[in-house]
Amino acid sequence: MKVIMRYPKDHKETTRRRIVGSAAQTLRRDGIVASGVIGLMADAGLTQGGFYTHFASKDALVDEALQLAMVETRRKFSRLVADARAEGRSAIIALIDGYLSERHLEAPGMGCLLSSLGAELARQPEPIRRTAERAMNELIELIASEVPAPYQGRAGAILGLLSGTLQLARLGGTRNDQRALLDQGRSAAYVLAGVEMRNAAAA
Amino acid sequence: MKVIMRYPKDHKETTRRRIVGSAAQTLRRDGIVASGVIGLMADAGLTQGGFYTHFASKDALVDEALQLAMVETRRKFSRLVADARAEGRSAIIALIDGYLSERHLEAPGMGCLLSSLGAELARQPEPIRRTAERAMNELIELIASEVPAPYQGRAGAILGLLSGTLQLARLGGTRNDQRALLDQGRSAAYVLAGVEMRNAAAA
């Protein structure tokens, strides 16, 4: 049977990706429960009606959007690691500094979903919960692969420190409070990762 | 002017405290946005209609409930510290073990609001946000007061590690995954607090 294409072959797929892409940001910025379908579609320049030609439910979009968020985050971290290596800097310090940076603090919609959504993830329906769990494990492995061998077993705690401290910093009232928490978090992460503070300061 | 009391003097106040008390648990268990006024009143054995004779708005109850949650948490931690001291154990290890315990993991409704609500707190209206910020600062001071002097400047990072790791553990799929993350978190917290793992194991 001949398949007749009325619209450009990838028209619908492009739109779908646009929805998932903007949802990945909005969900991290505003939270899952607090984000509605109408708003998520509006962010992609569309109206609510078309939503269900692309996704079976809001949860289905949330699941895909969180998967995309994770892919983006991993890509950013890989770039940090690659750049550091190319310049002869420590990859783990680059990861720590990138995670606990003011840039990351100010842009929860573009950052790690663990710190942006935190406890809300554990309350989601099973498929979404599992997606979040997979994201967590990927990040732990990514950290473990950059930490000196004797400290690799601490990768989970290091991720906990990074994501927990960024959340606290985002709660800080003044810019100074926020910076102080980020600084504390970086120093502590260096200690856990077994890298010297001296190197860190130099980097 | 004579004040005539038709109901027992503290009747209304008792009811109000009951609402705040159950809300403090429900909000931490289910999240703020996901908890409705009808449900919060039902948890206290009441119907929605009476809500506004007690509180000006949902946000007003949330604010009070989070303050109560913080008072309860501080009381629990003070008890942990007092018990440890009475038995000659390390207070900071007692705090760390209490925070990263399976008991705390399983009961987000009874635990630290930072790990139960996480990123949602930073998205609340200013008064609630400030309440959460105050809770964070109280916990940081509490930790700082129990950590050896040279490491007191790390109290914020230690709190970040505790709350972040507990959140990750709650995301863990299996009981073993959860336990592994709690274990990692405890070891890492001992390191940051400058207490020996040996002592910790013995405690």
Add this chain to the structure above:
DNA sequence: TGTACATCAGTGAACGCGCGTTCACTGATGTAC
């Protein structure tokens, strides 16, 4: 002591609104001839 009454904590129906979802439709498109 017993009865009538003023009080007010709490009830339950209703408000407008936004939610997630459904559906009849519209109009821009590529194809057929």
Add this chain to the structure above:
DNA sequence: TGTACATCAGTGAACGCGCGTTCACTGATGTAC
């Protein structure tokens, strides 16, 4: 090349429902006599 048409991505109104909030009321209570 130009026109008619079949397709289908996207629109916008509507569904039932639960939200936060309001309000007329009810009925259990302590007080007055």
